[in-house]
Amino acid sequence: MxxxxxxxxxxxxxxxxxxxxxxxxxxxxxxxxxxxxxxxxxxxxxxxxxxxxxxxxxxxAGIDALVAATYAHVEHTVSEALDAAVAVAGPNPRARLDAFVTASFSPPIASGELLATWTAFWSLVRSRPDIARQHDEQYAAFRARLEALLAECGLPAARLRHAAIAITALVDGLWLELCLSPVGLSPEAFSADEAGAIARSVLDALISTGRSAG
Amino acid sequence: MxxxxxxxxxxxxxxxxxxxxxxxxxxxxxxxxxxxxxxxxxxxxxxxxxxxxxxxxxxxAGIDALVAATYAHVEHTVSEALDAAVAVAGPNPRARLDAFVTASFSPPIASGELLATWTAFWSLVRSRPDIARQHDEQYAAFRARLEALLAECGLPAARLRHAAIAITALVDGLWLELCLSPVGLSPEAFSADEAGAIARSVLDALISTGRSAG
DNA sequence: GCAGTTGTTGTACGACTGTCCAACAAGCTT
DNA sequence: AAGCTTGTTGGACAGTCGTACAACAACTGC
CATH class of the missing domain: 1.10.10.60 (Homeodomain-like)
Incomplete structure (x- = not known):
């Protein structure tokens, strides 16, 4: 033994x-x-x-807190992926903006797997004031980064706020639909490449309008 | 007795x-x-x-089917409200388009109370093929109406698809953020009026770009 | 080697979930 | 007025939910 x-x-x-x-x-x-x-x-x-x-x-504290923490973590990952994409795009302001929106529709950001995290979080926003505050903060941070990129492109300060809200909403809407309808399953669905092209063309329109008229 | x-x-x-x-x-x-x-x-x-x-x-058949039916009904209500707004706007194509986006951010469409119906529905899309199909159909119908309004405004047919996807995403994104952050609760939040102004200015940019360049 | 600390386990608990179905009764047909 | 169809009831059912908590054990410092 x-x-x-x-x-x-x-x-x-x-x-x-x-x-x-x-x-x-x-x-x-x-x-x-x-x-x-x-x-x-x-x-x-x-x-x-x-x-x-x-x-x-x-x-x-509860399952809600865990979901909120998961959302915060995933959004942090998304932010880092966006920052990395902007960084490798180099110094040209417009190239950086393009890299931002292109990355928004590429893995790991545009992935149907992330959708459940977002919907679970959104479901909590209206009933939980603390989670509503978290959403506001993360949304504000997202928009602030976009405002900075737009400012680099020479957009007049007076139009920064509205332009950033517009591009944020556009990217969110495209991202959401991209996750809900992966191309291939539905005949009308658009691809990630299309989403990027659409976002860039709206950027073209916004920026050129700003330059010629403002 | x-x-x-x-x-x-x-x-x-x-x-x-x-x-x-x-x-x-x-x-x-x-x-x-x-x-x-x-x-x-x-x-x-x-x-x-x-x-x-x-x-x-x-x-x-189950609670999921009831949620899906509720989503279909609410979206039908939304569609009717949009059609009504477009109808009262008169014959001017651009006025009709403006009425469309303005109505998108006014009661009864932009109401935080509708948000839970949408998130509950979105939560089902990825796991239930039949509900995914329903989403595709209702999204396609929404986009088709927008394509018609954009065509009235003289947008070239080649750009119709992308423009309609863009405006749909923009309106969805603004609507979502409007429901998640009602103005007044958060200092940075934008109002329904602002959302309408933003959407109309993007329409300006898209349509004028289309006219001058192509 | 022996406490003491505390991360971890496993379960018990009450409340709630969606689904099912036999019994009942409202209202139409005869 | 009697019968029939079927919308409706209300509870049973097995399961899952989130939470709480006493017992246990892994690691730290002594």
Whole structure:
């Protein structure tokens, strides 16, 4: 007998709070992508993360808070992808703007898998003031970046706000429809390339109008 | 003793199937508006409609089918409101287009109460092929009407498709943000009037570009 | 090696979900 | 007035939901 108490592997591993939080958020994003809003529950997330269901409650006040944190994380990923696309576009202002909208309709941003995260979050905005505030902040940040890019292109300051709202809405609307109707499934659907071309042509129209008339 | 069997009012009233269907759909719309997506259940809808919960299953295959029917009905209402706005705008093509976008941001279309119906529907699109088809059809109809209005304005046929996609996305994006951030609650939020002005200025840019360049 | 800390487990709990169906009754037909 | 059709009821059903909590165990510091 070499060992009276057979040494078995640990039943679980401890994690640093931040790492575990990140794990749970990533698991939530995967479940939302795979199962959709309706199939996303505390238990499904716990299984996906390989932890006990009780742990979710230990790190997040509730399922709503977890969804909100997941939205914040996904939006952060999107922001980084957009910044990276703008950075590689070089110094030309218009090229940077084009890179911004093109990236908005390319993976990993334009992916039907992200849609459930957005709809789940939107469902909470109207009933939860704290989540409404989170939405406002993230929307404001998104619009501010677009305003900066438009300012670089020489758009007069007086038109910046409306132009940024317009392009944000245009990109959001195209992105939403792109996620809802992936090309190939429906005969009328437009492709990511088309969405980019459309957004760029609206940018053309807005910027040239601004220059000739303002 | 006037009556051995006291005559009591009927315990319930029968309805024509179509009328009852319409009642249930209207009740679903109200519950979605009041309680949000999360609070919308078969029982809540039955209470709102003043019927027994079992009746819901008698008329609709499931809660998903009822949500889809509610979406179809609300979108029909929206379409009629848009048509009415265009009709009263008179014969001038550009005035008709302006009326279209202005109405898109006015009651009863731009109302936060409608948002839950849309998010609930969007949540079903990716997992239910039949609902995806319904979305494609209603989106195509929406875009077709916009194409007709743009054609009246003299936009060349080659640019009609992209212009209609652009304006549809722009209006959708503005509408969504308008519902998510009612002006007054957030300092940066834009108003319905602003949304209309923004959409009309993009129309200006698109149409004038089309005329001068092609 | 032995506490002490605390991340983690697993389950119990009550409330709620969607679906189903046998019994009932409203209103039309005869 | 009696019968029939069928819209309607109301509860049963199995399942899932989110949350709470006592017990357990992995790791830290001693």
């Amino acid at each position: 070499s060992n009276a108490t057979p040494l078995r592997p640990p039943a679980f591993r401890r994690s640093e709070p931040d790492a575990r939080r990140a794990d749970l958020i990533a698991a939530t994003a995967r479940v939302l992508a795979r199962e959709g809003t309706g199939g996303t529950s505390v238990r499904a997330i716990a299984v996906e993360a390989g932890v006990s269901p009780g742990l979710v409650g230990h790190y997040f | 006037s009556n051995a069997t006291p005559l009591r009012p009927p315990a319930f009233r029968r309805s024509e199937p179509d009328a009852r269907r319409a009642d249930l759909i209207a009740a679903t719309a109200r519950v979605l508006a009041r309680e949000g997506t999360g609070g919308t259940s078969v029982r809540a809808i039955a209470v709102e409609a003043g019927v027994s919960p079992g009746l819901v299953g008698h008329y609709f």
